[in-house]
Amino acid sequence: MNIIVLLSAGRDPQSGTPRPVPVELQAIALALALATHLAPTTTITGLHAGEPDPSVLDALGHGLTTLTLLRTNPADDPLATLAAEIDRARPDLILAGRRGRGGTDSGLLPYRLARARAMPIAADAIAIEPDGNDLAILQSLPRGARRRLTLARPAIVTIHEAAPPARTFAFRARRSGTIHEKPGIPAPSPTDNHEIRPYRQRPRLIAETTQPTTAGHLMLAPTPETAAAAVLAYVEQFRGR
Amino acid sequence: MAFGALVLLAWLLLAGVAVQVGRLGLRWRRGAGASVDWLGGLRALPRRYLVDVHAVVARKPASSVMHQAIAGGLLAATGLLLLAAIPALFAAALYWLLIALAFAVALVGAVLVRRRRVPVKPASLSAGAFLTLPAYLGAYAAGGLIATLLPGVPGLLGVALAAFGGIGLVAQITGGPMRHAVAGALHLAAHPRPARFAGGAASDLVPLDLDAARLGVGTIGDFAWNRLLGFDACIQCGRCEEACPAFAAGQPLNPKALIQDFCAANRKGGTAYAGSPHPGIASPGPVLGVLHAETLWSCTTCRACVAACPMMIEHVDAVIDIRRNLTLEHGAAPGKADAVLAALRYAGNTGGLAPAQRLDFAAGLKLRVLAPGEAVDTLLWLGDGAFDRRYGATLRALIGIMRAAKLDFAVLGPAERDCGDLARRLGDEAGFAAQATVNVAMLGTMSFTRIVTADPHALHVLRQEYPAFGGHYTVVHHTALIDELITTNRITLGPATDTVITYHDPCYLGRYNGETAAPRRVLARLTGQAVEMARAREASFCCGGGGGAPVTDIPGKQRIPDLRMEQARETGASLVAVACPGCTAMLEGVIGPRPLVRDIAELVHEALQ
Ligand code: SF4
């Protein structure tokens, strides 16, 4: 199997210096874990369109052995470059982070790539296993819920922070990793025609609840026993659901 | 007859020693190359032995007397016997009397050697081959004495007895206790840190070639050959074991067993180690085929073992060499190490905090922040302790003192990065080199006459370890600065109180940099009741905060700071004076009723008039 991990030019949120994006390092660890289930011919390649940013090169210290670097202007839109490389490399699985990290990235790239190549995409995976010719994905949902999905290959999967931790950094691996450098496709960035306006806190979306809301019960200075009994009675309602 | 036989025996034994040294030499050749100044080393050997080694041995007077008797007697007697090849000497009665005298001294020595373990063997001493050693020594000395004093058949029997003892001793050179004599002498000549005998601190770690095929020590043969030689010099006296805070706390590290592990890794078979093991962990482990990684990560790099070792063995260098391999090649530093090292790599401080937060402690103080191209007399290096609110109080006190003395000083503010001490002790030499390079370049854009810091780890790194990266600075610890300000009357203090205060020497100030006097002089101005803990100055007991130990957090039976606080309690002191952010944090973390912990800067600031 052929796995590609998309890598972005991350920045340390405190100091602003180049730093790998943590969740992308977790994606590498997931790919390595998946490789242990698969034939030894599995290849895992990091992919970045832009400059040889130290943040991207440092991913080599976290278990990645090969990195393809497509040289473009960092202000360029990487979509065409990445799509062309995917046509060439024909990966079975593409892993990516799940959201923008505060640079020029928007977090939309995996979705744009999926649309451009008509590939299925699943978000927020915390585990991936082979399932015959397909992939079994364990997806992380809000409040600790989990959902199983099956995806046909090739597919794009974004990784959630709740995935297993990244491999620790080893300087030796960082030093000896292989970097394939190739020219990318120049593409003017679409960011120029974006509307820029001040940040505004968005209203919270409140999920519709299927549980009929019951009238509350106000207890003033209850004894510990009555309070505990009330909590127990409330919890009882959910038993066996 | 007996005289002739005895002389022949001495020559045969010498030949045996030569053969054994050759066999050991083959073993040491498995090590990596090292440049050694043999001529200078051999010339300095007598001085290194008589002055430096003796200074350490003499800390235990009984051992000193024992060693002088046995080594002096044995060497003198055998040396004199070898000279008997000169006919004039062979015929002189006085000469034989001298030899008899030397053998008699050696015999006393042999008895003293036996007394070390009989009737009760102290826990820090090894058994095994050490139990047969006094018999061989005694046989050689007694046999020699008989042969020189009694004529005829009894004399010949004496020669036989001496031969039994002598052969036993020579046989012990490759695998047993007598190895220390041969390896110890050569180690003194070929020592990897010759500067330590010239009165230098010589406690800096040596930079690693980051392009090398192998990073650090991953197999026993990666150690330099003179390190392997040094390990073989160990006489298993147990002084390092008694000194080690990690061992005392029941963590899986015994520095004596560690050195013996290295010896075992470099030989096949041989006598098994018969001393106390690494606490709570079964040997052997996977590292170098002999050790567990937990053993290496337990070390606080306090150098108490190095300071205590009469054979001048460098335990900490060996620990760091292996840690470098584990961290750089395998990313195997345990606990929070990976996160802390990443924080350092990307944010420039071990907490991963915003660089501007380094000055949060000084809100309202309006510190002068030195910009590139500017000049100041004293540069105040804050250290990563500045991010900690508790240590911020110490720094505020120090700044108050410096202002009272009207010093011209400034800080680096957000431009300051961690000095890299933690990365280096955790084996991340690449991370350290990166910090050092950035800091040296940044400091090069400013001009100042000296750096003052309240952090002994930063002091050590800036003073002793940055020169290898092109940074040469005059670095002053804040206790030395305060001492200077008092003696030059730049600040005046109120009358001394009668608070009972004991001072805890930080390892990186006392042992690493030999600064134990200035803090005590300052303390004497603050109180009339300064008391010492049993372990003070060069023998100080670590707080447990060095070497990244709080980050790797290897569990033991007790905690090192609890042990140190107990030692402080025993003095009856109501206050422990400290001089390091690490010590402050570790000792203040001790729970339950205990003496107060205050930095010397805080005490002086309160006493300012
Ligand atoms: S390493 Fe040094 S102090 Fe420790 S047992 Fe050996 S000789 Fe003694």
Ligand code: SF4
């Ligand atoms: S440096 Fe300190 S903690 Fe490490 S082995 Fe030596 S005495 Fe023990």
